[in-house]
Amino acid sequence: GFTYDLGDRIDVFDAILGVSAVDENGQATAQLEFHLFQPLDHPDAGEVMDLDNIRFEFQVTAVDDDGDPVTQTVFVDVDDDGPRIFEAPTALVDEDGLSGGLAGGVGDDAVPDVDGDGNEATTSGSLNFTFGADGPGGALDFAALDGTVVMRTGDDGEQILTSRGEQVIYSWDGATMTLTGLVPGDDSGGEVGEGGIGVDRVIFELTITDATSGAYTFTLHDVVDHPTSGTEDNVVLDIPFTLTDADGDSATGTLSVSIDDDTPTIDGGEGGTDMFVQESDIVDGAFASVTYAFGADGPDPVTPLSLGFVGAVAVDELGTEGGEVPWALTTPAGDAIVVSNLDALSVVGKVEGTDIEVFRATLDATTGEITFTLSGPIAHPDAGETGFLDRVRLDFDAAVRDGDGDTATRRVTVTVDDDGPVAFDDMDMVVENSEIGTWGNVITGVDPDLDPDAQGVLAADDAGADGVGVIRSLTHDGVTFTLNEAGDDVTASDPGALYSFSGGILLVETALGGTLFITLTGPEVGEYNYVPPNDVDNSNGDPVENFTYVLEDGDGDGDAATLSITVKSDDEPVFVVGSNENDDADAANLPAFQHTVPNPLTGSTFGPVNGLSEDDLLVGDPGGVLQAASINVVYVLDVSGSMGSADDPTSKLSLAKSALENLTLRFSMLAENGADVKLHIIRFRRTAEEVETINNLGSPGALAAALLAIDGLSGDGLASGTNYQAALDLTRNFLGDTTSNPPAEVNTVYFLSDGIPNRGDTEQGISDFQDFIDDYTTDGGVIDPGARLDVHAFGIDVGVDALAVLDPIDNTVNPNPDDVPVSDGGPGYDGAELIDDPNDISATLDATFELASVGEDVIVGSDGDDIIYGDVPNTDQLAEDQGLNMLDGSGWDVFEALESGDSAVSPDWDRTDTINYLSDPLNFAELTAGDRGEADLIDGGGGDDIIFGQGGDDTIIGGTGADELWGGAGADIYVYEPGDGGSTIAEADVIHDFDDGVDLIGLGGGLTSADITIGDDGSGNAVISTTSGEVLAVLIGVSPADITDDDLTPAPIV
Incomplete structure (x- = not known):
């Protein structure tokens, strides 16, 4: 056998020949075994199996005993191996995991957290392939993609993938093994909102984290457009990839990624x-x-x-x-x-x-x-x-x-x-035997009666959003009168009832014998007129007639209310105080101006100030004062040696301190009445020094602290001399610090000195201070445009030279110019003032408040012996007597303070005391002092009346009876007509202050100057009579010779 190896290190293959024993026939068997340990490079990349073989040839030689060989060729074919790709599960990501994404929704997929990061916009997995025997010697890539991303859906097949309406393309980076889906930036203008020119917007990234195993991560960075609205549908990206093994064989696969939609x-x-x-x-x-x-x-x-x-x-x-x-x-x-x-x-x-x-x-x-x-x-x-x-x-x-x-x-x-109507109960009144009765409207709540005996308290009904429909029914004394649907007829529940109906108006004969007219339908719906019987029994109290009506709105909803009309006797005096507005019958003034003390019998709260038929007490206006809401006050006091010692009660310094203490008490009154008063005190000699600042004179202990600071003022600790510049600069610095001392509604400075300055640059100091005043007060000024700054300069026992220096400091008008000395016949000074009384300085308080304006009133006494004040009662002395710290001109407010228990002198003062004080003749002169008032119309009616017109051009009608009349200030007209006088002087009117050439006698009822005679009462007083012998008036202090036709005039129409 033999083996090929790679550097004696790795076995690639081996071939082993095995031979069996020779049998008895001389036969033997040889077997070749081939073992492949490593893959071989095959010549044809891309071909596999039998299409790309490597053949090994082995020569097997057998030799017999005598040496004869025989050879056999053995072939071994090695087939090529290639990569294989298997089906992988579809990857799933959800837009819910993106920034701003929302979990859940219709059709939402539950995305498994396979990568463990808790974010549904990312996932990981494997491409599920094998390189085969040749191994990963080649590549795994997505380079074959042509740039266009295609998606598929369940319904619409393949479509080009877009994100926010823009096409998405692929970009493959082999170095980082990352496939990016992106919207490319536009070099001509950039992706709108994506960072500028040429900046790509990345939609997703697929990164191969292990090329050998095919491990990947997929990250969704931005949304893709889904075709189906209203549900969280999916789009699928089929992403192809190529796998190449070590000897160049390749395979192509697809990664499918499903992207679940997000919905709002x-x-x-x-x-x-x-x-x-x-x-x-x-x-x-x-x-x-x-x-x-x-x-x-x-x-x-x-x-x-x-x-x-x-x-x-x-x-x-x-x-x-x-x-x-x-x-x-x-x-x-x-x-x-x-x-x-x-x-x-x-x-x-x-x-x-x-x-x-x-x-x-x-x-x-x-x-x-x-x-x-x-x-x-x-x-x-x-x-x-x-x-x-x-x-x-x-x-x-x-x-x-x-x-x-x-x-x-x-x-x-x-x-x-x-919405349904809401009807409110109404109360009205009428005096027995009245011929015209009382009028009103139960729906609008308007009572047009000028007669005080017929004025009621009517509440306006609320018809609601559907508007007024009709009065569907009226019930009186157990009988109901019903308007039909057509609005043209009325039926009664009692056939025997006395009534009629015509033109929308129902007439009902009442249980007491009176008559009620009431409009059930039409533009005047709700209007009524009740005429009482001639005589009723008042022994058990004033009887009342009740009428219950049902108000129906525009779509048929209804509500019931009751009109109650009291039939009164005419035997009680009343006390009424009007408002500061025009208390008259002008519809424009009704019912906005409420009487200060309404008529207790009629309940009338607006309109003319009316009495009834007894001895009534009527006052036209309550008066009062309107004060500034915020006030900054600066005292600047000269404490130089010439002012004298603080220990000497007669010194100029003591006089000045007393004046400032009085002034402070008056300012404290304003503070008690709600004004925010801030007080700052400066003393000066050679130099100036801030002594005290009281931030709220109305706060507890503040007045005592202010008086203590004033009492302690002296020249101690300051070098001798008089330096206006230092004092004015310190004043300017204080007021100019508008952060710490914001301008008030009224800002006022009191500068007190007894001498000509001899230290500092006086001219420059005054000039700087005048510039400061301009900046503070002039429109467009740098301090506070439009603010008010009043500077009062006072000379204490000084001559004209000292006043000449003080005058440019003062920007006010001297109320007493005659007190200022004139040098060498020259003019006096219009600003700086002299004081020699501690109370003189208090007059300057007028800048911090003003008297409330009063109205032009209609005052009617009717019968009885009435006392009538046309305007404001002067209660200044009463306030002082009762220990009340109140401003002059407070008028009725003094009585309210007394009735509230504010006086330590009369802590139990009540309304009866008020009426008694106003009715006492000993107080008339005090109560009517001054000229405050407007043009009133005063009608005493019957009886012996006492009438004070007070200020303004009044029209005074004494009426019948022996009246005592004072017109007061102004051009007054005293009106007479036949029947107003008597047969004797004792039965005539007495006019106590007729001002000849100013006041006039008005002639009415057909009288002319030809009907008038002028006589003498025996005491030199003019007597006005008629040629028929009727004595009209006695003019106290006016000579008969002074009365001419010029003093007579036609009576004004009233």
């Missing part, structure tokens, strides 16, 4: 997707929300999110399950509602053929919030039912669409409860 999701947000609205919430929005995700494919570039209308159904909440029927949307009037999309995210329902919007639904793509706004009523199916018993449901679909067309939807429902 949409779900209800925190508030869910079911909304419930009532027609009563018209214009208010209802809200729901959705949460959504696009998944790995990202949003559709055109319509990623949308909202659409599905339809409407009528819902029977009391019926069995499934009690819903399609519902045609209409308005209560029967007009069709057409629903359409304004855009992908907005749905609107409009009345057909119009731009009238009934509802709108919008989806916010950023927040997922869905807003439903009902702008008009929707007709509901069940007349007479409201709320959850009568519903219409509107169905919408919110949809999300991803980048390869998959969609997900979420149903959004809006249930619209029917």
Whole structure:
């Protein structure tokens, strides 16, 4: 035998000849055994088996005993071996594993985690092949791919693979054994959104990790487009590869990779997707929300999110399950509602053929919030039912669409409860024997009565979204009057009832003997007029007539309420205080302006200030003050030696400190009333120094701290001299630091000195300060455009030279210019002020508040001996007497403070005390002092009235009776007509302050100047009489000779 080897190291093959023993016949058997230990290189690459053999020839020679040989050739053919590829399982990856991918979904495949990385977008496996006996001497590659990636699906066969609409191609890198699927970058412009020119977008990578075993990893980096929307369908990539063995034989196989789609999701947000609205919430929005995700494919570039209308159904909440029927949307009037999309995210329902919007639904793509706004009523199916018993449901679909067309939807429902009317009980009143009775409207709540005896409290009914229909029925004294469906007739439950119906108006004869007229249908529906009987029995209290009505809305829902009318006697005095507005009968003023103290009998809260027929007390306006909400105050006090000692109570320094303490007390009043007052104190001599800052004068202990700081002011610790520049610079620095000291509504500086400055650069200091004021206050200023800064400069016992220096510091107007000395006949100073009284400085507080404006009122006393104040009672002295820290001009607020127990002097003060104080003649002069007021119309009516017109050009009608009249400030007209006077002077009016040449006597009722005579009352007072002998008025302090026709005028029309 013999063996071929490879360098005496590896046996390749051997051939062994075995010979048997020679038998008796001289025969023997030889057997050749051939063993192949290693593969051989075959000449024909690509051919295998018997097509590519290597033949070995062996010569076997037998020799007999005498040496004769015989030779036999033995052939051994070695067939070639080649690689083999077996079927491998399809690899599976899922786009759910990509960034932004969403687990699950319709049609989702459960991807096994074969590589253990927990990511469904990656997998690993083996190509399942063998190289055969020749081994892996050749290659495993994908180089044969031509660049185009083809996918197949279950339904559509093979298609070109795309990602986000762009074709995917192959790229094979033999060095790294990696096959890449990519969308190539565009050198002319780059892949949009993928990093610039020429940047490839990698879709997947297949990497051979072991070429011998065929082990691989497959990683999906980006989505591929799937053909079927709405489900997580699969696309399969059949990826061919070539396997070559050591002697060049090859085989071709295919790796199949299935890529499962990802789909978007949409779900209800925190508030869910079911909304419930009532027609009563018209214009208010209802809200729901959705949460959504696009998944790995990202949003559709055109319509990623949308909202659409599905339809409407009528819902029977009391019926069995499934009690819903399609519902045609209409308005209560029967007009069709057409629903359409304004855009992908907005749905609107409009009345057909119009731009009238009934509802709108919008989806916010950023927040997922869905807003439903009902702008008009929707007709509901069940007349007479409201709320959850009568519903219409509107169905919408919110949809999300991803980048390869998959969609997900979420149903959004809006249930619209029917709105029904809500009728409110009404109360009205009328005085017995009234000929015209009382008027009103039970639906609108409007009471047009000007007669105080007929004014009630009417509440406006809410007809709801469906609007007012009719008053379907009225019930009184057990009888019900019902309007038919046609609205043209009424029937009574009692045939014997006394009533009539015509033109939509029902007339009912009432139980007390009165008459009610009420409109049941038409534009004036709800309007009524009740005329009382001539006489009623009030011995057991005022009788009440009740009328119960049923208000029906536009689609037939109804609600009942009761109109109660009290028939009152006329024997109680009333106390009424009007508002600061025009309390009159002008419809534009009703009912916005509420009386401060309403008429307790009529309940009237607006309109003219009316009394009844007893001895009433009427006040036109409450007054009050309007103060600044925020105030910055800076005290700058000269403490130089010339100001004297702080220990000397008569020194100028003590005077200045007392003035500042008084001023601080007044500022504390503003703080107590809600103003934010910040106080800063500066003292100066040769230099200036900040002493104290009180951030909120109204805070506990702040006033005491401020007064303590002022009390401690002296010149101690500062060098002698007077330096305005240092003081002004420190003031400017404080106010200019707008971060720490932001400008307030009012900013005010009080600069007090007694001498001419002798230190520093005064001219420069004042110039810098004036520039600062301009910057602070002028429009466009660098500090705070439009801010208010008032600088008050006060000279304490100084002459004209000192005032000349102080005046340019002051930017206000001196209220007392006559107090300023004039040098050599020259002009005084319009800004700087002299003070010699600690109280003088408080007048400057006027800049921090203003008196509330008052109205032009109509005040009617009717019968009785009335006391009437046309405008604001002056309560400044009362507040001081009662120890109340209140601003001058507070008016009625002082009485409110007293009645609230704020006075330590009179802690038990009540409303009776208020009425008594206003009615006491000893207080009349104090209460009517001043000229605050507007032009009022005051009618005392019958009785001996006391009337104060107060400020403004008033028209005063004393009426019948002997009245005491004061017109007050302004050009007043005192009106008379026949019957207002008496037969004697004692029965005539007395006008106490007739201002000849300003005030006038107004003649009405047909009187002219020819009917008037002027006489004397025996005390030199003019007496106005008629030629018929009726004495109209006595003019106190006016000489008869001063009254001429010029003092007479036709009465104004009122």
